[in-house]
Amino acid sequence: MTILAVAEHDGTQVRSGAYSALTVARDLAKNSGDNVELLVLGSGLDSVAADASRFAPVIVADHPLLANPTADRYARIIANVAKARDAVSIIANSTTFAKDILPRAAALLNAAMAGDVTGYSVGNGELLLRRPMYAGAAMAVVTLSGQPQVITVRASAFPSAGPLDQPGERTVWNVDASTLPNHSEYVGLESRPTLRPELTEARVVVSGGRPFRTSEEFENYVGRLADALNGAAGCTRALVDAGIAPNEWQVGQTGKVVAPQLYVALGISGAVQHLAGMKNSRVVVAVNSDPEAPMFSIATYGLVGDVRQIVPELIRELGK
Amino acid sequence: MKILVPTKRVPSTDERVRIRPDGSGIEDASLAYMINPFDAIALEEALQIREQRGSNVEVTAIGIGNADFESELRTALAMGADRALRVDFDGCHDPWSVAQTLAAVVRREKPDLVLMGKQAVDDDANQAGQMLAGLLDWPQATFASKIEFVEPARLSVARETDRGLETILIRLPAVITTDLRLNEPRYASLPALMKAKKRPIETISCQDLGVSPEPKVRLVRLEQVTIDRTCERVADAAELVHKLRYEAKVI
Structure with a gap:
């Protein structure tokens, strides 16, 4: 059989x-x-x-x-x-x-x-x-x-x-x-082109949350750090709802479930629904201005501070 | 036009889920319950279709369960459903037995459209709608984030997939499962909830439906998931990169 x-x-x-x-x-x-x-x-x-x-x-x-x-x-x-x-x-x-x-x-x-x-x-x-x-x-x-x-x-x-x-x-x-049934007619697929690795297959995933208020900001911080780490870019539900990132980048209970070697959460508070999509990552880094953010409770390394200041510093350090 | 909205009664998403010590299930003694959030989105969509297309649209909320389900079905009535129908059932179910039961309800009610959540937030299975469509040999559109009528019996549905937003056209009758971004469900107002208390909830037995829903998935045990990481706070970007390079060795 x-x-x-x-x-x-x-x-x-x-x-x-x-x-x-x-x-x-x-x-x-x-x-x-x-x-x-x-x-x-x-x-x-x-x-x-x-x-x-x-x-x-x-x-x-x-x-x-x-x-x-x-x-x-x-x-x-x-x-x-x-x-x-x-x-x-x-x-x-x-x-x-x-x-x-x-x-x-x-x-x-x-x-x-x-x-x-x-x-x-x-x-x-x-x-x-x-x-x-x-x-x-x-x-x-x-x-x-x-x-x-x-x-x-x-x-x-x-x-x-x-x-x-x-x-x-x-x-x-x-x-x-x-x-063959003839129940549906395919019209097309709309996706945002990206040169980054596919989220569920990437060794490194960098995700962003609410601090990023436009697509440009998201690219400048989350996207650039992802590129510096040869990783994929992901996000929370809120960013997709706000039209800042496409739905295929959402990590969570109803989005994609990832378990990379390294997951970097930038300004993500850590709602249960988001954690469901990433908590099995090997190493989790949380960067957040709120020291009480639940993301810290499941992180390997935590850094309290403003993501807008810390991300450029991280990119500089990675280049050294 | 008739729209059926099957709903599931799930523990409130505000609740912390605890597993019974023997692993036989969750501690449910003092849990608060709600309509599965994806099903609430499906109900909202059905109500919006009725608002757009007029009074000849009838929206029926369906629940499969014991009398405890009536409070969630009354919420559905208070949100605006025309009817509520409970299939009386007191056992365990899985997506398979739910799809079998719903197929019998569909044969009895003969709806034009079944709108339901893409998954229930308790078992996270994401199967019942697709199984129902397969059993009925109906078109399906899963993970819908936009639904538009292009003809009286033809719909354009945008679907959220891993690859991006896919659009398909389907003919009615059909099964559509709803994703998060389809709409924002309305709240049931207090007066509407009070009024709904007096409205009838139709009840039908599995016997009358001619089904004996036998689950094919057997739960052997449930285990609590705990994460054993302790967060090490670092002072700055330089220290973080150093740790990632030389301690965790992930970059």
Whole structure:
């Protein structure tokens, strides 16, 4: 039987978070003796399929009607592939792509799902999955009944899988266009271009809060410090609500969850909802003018002071 | 036009969540509860659609739970819902059993639109809406931050994704799950809350709906998460950079 890892890609390459999901898939397969296959969906997938096949055998669902990741069509294909392969589990990295599509696929398969899994163990022949609840205040240990089990994992909690010695086989999945739903029409994606690393994949994340009142200010302080550290820039919900930063930069319970080596919180008080998105970072630095800010209580290093004064000093010190 | 707004009753976000010593759940004896904040956003959106499109829009708030849920459903009525419907249920549920139950409610009520929160802030699952859409074979638009009618039965929805703001067009009937920035929910005024106390809450049993919601996710235990970092205060930027370089070795 098969453990299916669904890989998100950018049209050229598999997104690196998928390799953390592959690590989990391989590890589960090692215990159960199942096969691991990567599933990629899209249109014009030659390059993606070649990239993916370096890591595992690949099932390629390539069709013009799959050009955009609409949940209705992708969920249908994933469910069809899972049935054909008799999949015991379906695993993906926990991104908005997977959160949109996999629960729908689970419903089509009559399957249970656990999202945002950060760890697991096997007890009494059952897979025990660990996942955060209550904005990360609690960790739940759950089991899923029935098959397949649908699981999304937090990429930051697992290492990336390495390539195989020999590329895996590529299997073409025959997409029957007549069976694909036609529920939604993709219009477009609006994103703010950035040369910085992707938030969830960066070793260093620098985030800003309320002291930054315009996009220019945010760039001048948060952006420049992120660049000095070769890191990604993130922010609190308040900055996205105010239109200062785009939504894809939000860190927190409902934004992105990051766990970099270093997280620098600039002028972030530390609401529970924000902490849920970053508290598993290895080293946390808090810079805030309020010495009582809750962020200090979960920080490794704290510096009390005005971020506008301290950030330029930090950039100077980093240049020495 | 009929809009259903499924809601969940969750511990107030002002509460500090404590785990029972045996790990079987949270200490719920003295907790205050509220409508899941994302569901309140969904209800607000439904009310705004009714305000824009006129009186032929009916907004029904749905709750799945025991009689305790009635206080949150009355809040929904006080906010402006036309009807409140409680599916009487006293067990555990998971996104799967919720989606099964809601699918039965949808078959009975035949709405044009289901608007619900993208996730509940207790289990943070983010699944029920997508599962419901899959069970019904309806269009879905998750993580909505803007909803506009482009035709009487066609909507443009802006979705907040990891890659940016995505726009899709969907036809009704459909399921939409709401994100934070869609709107700011109104407060229920005190007079409206008083008035809502006298209004009926329809109740239906799972048996009458023809469902027996069996969760597929079993909670083995809950553990409190504690962070064991002690914050070392540094004097200035130079000391901080030195610590990061030579002590933490992260830069």
